[in-house]
Amino acid sequence: MSLLELTARNVKRNFRLYSIYLFSMITGVIIQFTFSSLMYNEDIIDALQNRANFQTGVGIASLVVFLFIIFFILYANSFFMKQRKKEFGMYLLYGLNERQITRMVFYETLIMSAISLFTGILIGGLLSKLFGMLLMNLMHYDQVISLSFPIPSIAATIGVFILLAMIISVQSHIMLNRVQLTELFHAKQKMDKPVRISSVWAMIAVLLLGMAFALISSGKGSVFWQDYATVTMIAVTIGIIGGTFLFFRQFAGWLLQAVSRRRKYYEGNTMLWTSSLRFQIRGNTLNLTFISLFSAAIMLLLSFMTINYKVQFEAVGRNLPNDIAFESLASETNSQIDSLIRSSGHEVRYHLTQEAIMADPVSDMGPAFENPEYYTPYLLLVSEQTYNGLMKERDPKQILDLQGEEAVTLAQGSDFPQSYAANRRPEFTVKTDAETTFRIIEKKDYAYLGWSSDPVRSMVIKPAVLVISDETYRSLREHADKKSFQIYGIANAGRAEELSKQVHAIVTETPGAYYSSFADVYSKQIEGSSLMLFSSGFLALIAIFALASVIYFKQLREATDERLQYTILRKMGVDDRQMKSVIRKQLLFVFLPPLALGILHSWFIIKYYILDSVQDFPGLTAAVWGIMGMYFLVYLLFYVSSTNVYYKIVSETP
Structure with a gap:
């Protein structure tokens, strides 16, 4: 049997595992192509007043998108390879060498990359029209966006994924070379040890978080930030990161330990879901800390960009309240400018x-x-x-x-x-x-x-x-x-760029003469803030998807590892309703604390360092809570989906 035939049989036999990985790659292509195609869409370029700034901004954002995609795909590949360690051990036992297995993985990567590129570019082209219309709506431009598949975007996306296929192959080769044959067979049999819990460290976790929130809520006008800004910033950073890590490493374990000491611990299913969590604390600490901080960063980014966008429409008018204003010049010059303005079509x-x-x-x-x-x-x-x-x-x-x-x-x-x-x-x-x-x-x-x-x-x-x-x-x-x-x-001062250029040219013939025009800033500020909001929303979408993947892959791995334990529980008489209850409570303990801490971290920073500076702009607090509410709903979908997947996996015969 050739390696290509073996590859085809692997795909058929492990279709669910391959489909998860393939879905991740297709999503990466869609994101990359959709975003890059905006930079080459002629309809969008024609509508803009500041084309060079737009292309520079999209180029920078595209680089960030690319880095996100690399992280996301490599994480998915790492999970994919770990799930197949036992399979690779069998191949080695049957006589295949590491080079042949690496070639087989490379073939798989090429096939999935080809499928991903075709499917992703097709879907991405359709979505680029939708996102282009959204961008024009943010900029308040009435521009029709046509469906397009720009050749430079297709070439760039193909190039990115050829490079990514090579990186994936190198990653797979390194992972195969780093483990021994016995490790491959026993990869899923390693059991986390429970963390030694200290009530002192649990209290320190609460104190660190409390210190960070107290310093943040003191406000930028307080003595801490005015006289000791550097020290305060370091203290807040340590409090948030260190406090979050210790919260999941020690406080969560202490809380579970306290639950286990209750008199009613053995009643109902409390013992079933808490005992498993106590063994998972060591392996979940970094993940939960990352999810919490990453969630805070996503909400902070989206909230800041939304506030910036909403403020810009009014802020430009506050910075330049006069549609056109200039220092009086000679009477002939003033009359010339007056005639120019009145004949411009702007009432x-x-x-x-x-x-x-x-x-x-x-x-x-x-x-x-x-x-x-x-x-x-x-x-x-x-x-x-x-x-x-x-x-x-x-x-x-x-x-x-x-x-x-x-x-x-x-x-x-x-x-x-x-x-x-x-x-x-x-x-x-x-x-x-x-x-x-x-x-x-x-x-x-x-x-x-x-x-x-x-x-x-x-x-x-x-x-x-x-x-x-x-x-x-x-x-x-x-x-x-x-x-x-x-x-x-x-009238229509925001679209008076050409008039402003003409008046400015006349006024500046007199050195040092004052000139101010709303139009000089409006299009730049609105296009810039719209692009930043659009880019941050796009990056947040990618980040949320990457976060969902981290959570999903982690739960998939843990569910696969615990399938035998749940089979034993079923034989002991635990019915499906009780098993679902155990899974829901177990995953709720994993999902809820990171979400709560993420919202707290982001809200304190947004409230005391952004919202307090723009108190006279209405509706901003509601916008921030709206973003957090949407994030909560997305997170709730992750939770429901994970509980369903977890139950399906543990219900299968190991």
């Missing part, structure tokens, strides 16, 4: 000419404007009347009422906006022709003039603006340098 909703006084700060800029390096070194003093005139068009809720030397700093992007009590208002001194000291009544997270922008470089620097009372403005105006600004509100 002009309003046009205001507004004046501001130029001043130099005498006081430190830091308390009034967080991160002063992002602001102009000079100040613009805007009268209450001028400011309110623009707010009537833009946002009436922001209208101010100031008296005397009162002032409001417009520190858009501030993490800690603040209104000051009458007896605690800080003083801020500026200089025009003479020095004037203002009392700041509010540091406002808002912008009057947004970041100066550039169609290529996006945001450059933002003006430092102080809103002062009308009476003070009039007293300073006569002997101060002044600037005026042309501010336009136009």
Whole structure:
């Protein structure tokens, strides 16, 4: 019998095992081809305003996807090879050498790779249309996506899986060479020993996790993060990783031990499911720790990218609140720009000419404007009347009422906006022709003039603006340098890239002239945040599938190893209903703690370091809980599926 014939017989005889491995490979091809094809889809490329950035982003994400696929396929192959160790031992006993077995495995890999490539590319091509439509929907673009099978994507996917087939063959060869013949026959007969449980280490696990959660919940404004950031970060890392490991290594064992000491331990089926778990702690600790931390990372990634995406739509408007704004130039130039805007096809909703006084700060800029390096070194003093005139068009809720030397700093992007009590208002001194000291009544997270922008470089620097009372403005105006600004509100400002380029070219003929346009940033930010959310969602999908595989393969191996024990239980009179109950409770103890810890880890970080920084953006907390709820449902499906598979395996005759 030739090696090819032997390979064919193996596939027929172990179809279920091969089908699991084949499914893993097909999934890898689908993921790789679906994602890479987006980079070459002409419909998507035509709809984008920033094609180079998109292709760079997809290229980087494709590399991450490839690394995930390698990990996933190699893990599946490792499980596949371990399940077949006894089979390989028989081949060695019958006279085949290790080189022949390696060739046989290589043939199997080539056959399954060919099937996977054909099936995966076909399904991936269909899914690429769906995912392309999803990406366009995220970007709010009305673009029809056609079904396509780009040749570069097909070539790249084939190349990836030829390389992967070679890596798998090397992995299989190494695994075969590292074991002795006796090990191959007794590979499934090794039994884990119960871990020695210490109540002290169990308490340390709880203390480490408690320390990590306490430091995280103290907030980034606390003394721990302000003065001892490095030490605190190390402590949190040790607390989360070390605490999670010891939780599964010691606390879980201590909990099982406590259950075993109860008076009712021998009643019902408690003894049946707890005794098995106590022997599995050693082998499951790393897996459960990995699942818990990996789950936290998935939820943290998805939550962060979702928040970033939802915030961007409003954040761009906050950073650049004026559709088009520029420093007033010569009257002829202003008229030329006005004609250009009005003939562009974008309806002009309003046009205001507004004046501001130029001043130099005498006081430190830091308390009034967080991160002063992002602001102009000079100040613009805007009268209450001028400011309110623009707010009537833009946002009436922001209208101010100031008296005397009162002032409001417009520190858009501030993490800690603040209104000051009458007896605690800080003083801020500026200089025009003479020095004037203002009392700041509010540091406002808002912008009057947004970041100066550039169609290529996006945001450059933002003006430092102080809103002062009308009476003070009039007293300073006569002997101060002044600037005026042309501010336009136009319809469909997000699609005014071409208009912005034309206006920018005219304005920048005057060196140093201020220019700001919503369109310069909108498409870049929205396309970028949409791509990041899409990529993170795709990576999360792969990660969840890889995690499901880790759980599934682990349970499949344990169920196969315990089949004899369950056969004995059945002979002792344990019926199917009781066996299902034992399996459900046993697997619940394996599934629930990693999920609970993963949600806790991710929620604490998201709550205190992301959500608290964007409190004025509505609906974000609900979005985070929605993501965690979806993850819980997916995890619940894993649990139900695993219990069913576990029961089917242990019900088979060994």
